[in-house]
Amino acid sequence: MKTNSFSVLILFWLAFLTSFSSFAEFEARLINTTDIVIQDTDIWRKINNEPDSPPASLEALKHLYRSSAPIKNSLVNQSGAYVARLKLNNQTNVHASWFVRINANFVDQGLGFWESVQFLNTGVINFSQHGDINTPKLMHTQAFGLPLSQQESGYLWLYIDAEHYALPLSIDIINSTSFYHKQFITNAVTLFSIATMLTLAAIALILYLKTRLTVTLACSAYIGLHGLGWAAASGLIDDMFNIQSINTSYLGIMIFPFAIASASQFTKLLFNFDSLHKRLAKLFNGLSIICLIAGLILPLLSFSISFAISHIIALIWVPLAIVIGVKMLIYSDFRAKYYLLGNLLYGLSMFYYILSHSDLLTGQQHAELIVMLALTGDCFCILLSLAAWLQQKKQDYSHTYYQARIDPLTHIGNRYALSEALTQVDDKYIITFIDYDGIKQVNDKLGHNQGDALLRYGAKTMANALDSKGEVFRTGGDEFVWLLNSQSFSNLPSAVEEIEQMMAQCQNALQSKWPQSGISYGIAHAQESSNQSECLALADERMYQHKRSKYQHPVAEDV
Known part of the structure; x- marks a missing residue:
């Protein structure tokens, strides 16, 4: 016992x-x-x-x-x-x-x-x-x-x-x-980063509303969705709105695939893959589709799986974006330097962030802040790359506009430029239609090089004669049009007389170099017609009358 x-x-x-x-x-x-x-x-x-x-x-x-x-x-x-x-x-x-x-x-x-x-x-x-x-x-x-x-x-x-x-x-x-x-530093860095990203996204959105270019919309979505995602993940949305129905901190992971889908489309459009690199265009379109599908199904999965999927997408996107940046830089693409710098910042910080969420690197309490600051820098670089793209587009447009409206031989406005100028004038204008005489003889006897030289010299002479009173346009082979502002003259009769004097000066200048040349012209003003087309036709008719009068009363040649 x-x-x-x-x-x-x-x-x-x-x-x-x-x-x-x-x-x-x-x-x-x-x-x-x-x-x-x-x-x-x-x-x-x-x-x-x-x-x-x-x-x-x-x-x-x-x-x-x-x-x-x-x-x-x-x-x-x-x-x-x-x-x-x-x-x-x-x-x-x-x-x-x-x-x-x-x-x-x-x-x-x-x-x-x-x-x-x-x-x-x-x-x-x-x-x-x-x-x-x-x-x-x-x-x-x-x-x-x-x-x-x-x-x-x-x-x-x-x-x-x-x-x-x-x-x-x-x-x-x-x-x-x-x-x-610590609270002040964490909150300040977070608010600064989120506010900066959303501001940059708003700037890109305004650019889209002004230009209607898809690349600007993709840029706005790329930056804005990252900003909204971190606003959710950091707890800012919950602190601001106190939403009780859902845990808004999970939304950052849910939004991330959509942000990468936008980033993928932005990259494709920024570097014009659709026309220059069709295989890369298919790759980025496919990645966008995969990210969109992932973003739609993540809310249906457990958050742990959603968290893993978003990190896998990040592991795919970061090296891909860096490789594309390097590849485009090798091609001397002017946008690549900003794109590569931004993605290097974001990629290195994201790599650190992913490691901090694993057993390989523990005890890192500021990984989110580092990623947010790097992402803010990335967003600045992305917007700079967009600005460079828009600047290049503007230059391309200006070059195309110039080529479409400037005569390549004489470097004055052509028929399209004249049409635009006629639509912008009021009812106080004078049109002078001009046709060179003797251009065929110059080409036949002296060669087409001399004929071209005559046209260039004549255009320069007429532009100097007009000065600020109007513009000169080349509308055909040897046809030119003066578009003058009648308010530059004291009255209409004196305007016609002054134009005739300028024509005589131009003709004398031409004949001093090419004696066989000459100028036929016709003058019409706005009060003589109901619109610009009628006025131009009237000036053209008077030009032919002037030319016929020369053949009826030829000037005696010096013996």
């Missing part, structure tokens, strides 16, 4: 030790100037049978804690509900405010209970994504304040539930000065 009693006593003692060991916790001694970082191994316990709702009381949370076992590994890329118990001792002699920061990007439910040894419990602390109304707005993570009296000690009980833990679920206990400093 004694042996049995002793065995029972031993078993009871072992059971007591096991029960006590189940409450083993991390103990932190809090000093004003010291921040404490508690790694996520050995402090969290997985709740195997997750409750339908979070624990409503400290006793319920204790029960969950007792019925679970410690997790030895990091919680990176895990999901579900976890509980923890931390022993805290405020070793200062004054009342101190501490902040507890849970390094989790996506938090569906987060509850804290402070069990003081000296005082009554202060109640539940809600730091979940939707319940953090009274907690500090610290983007990219969750935090809550913990005021402690002098020499106060106790136990901090934590409950957290999320569909995915992108980072190690470590806990920082920070003094108020350090907390507000």
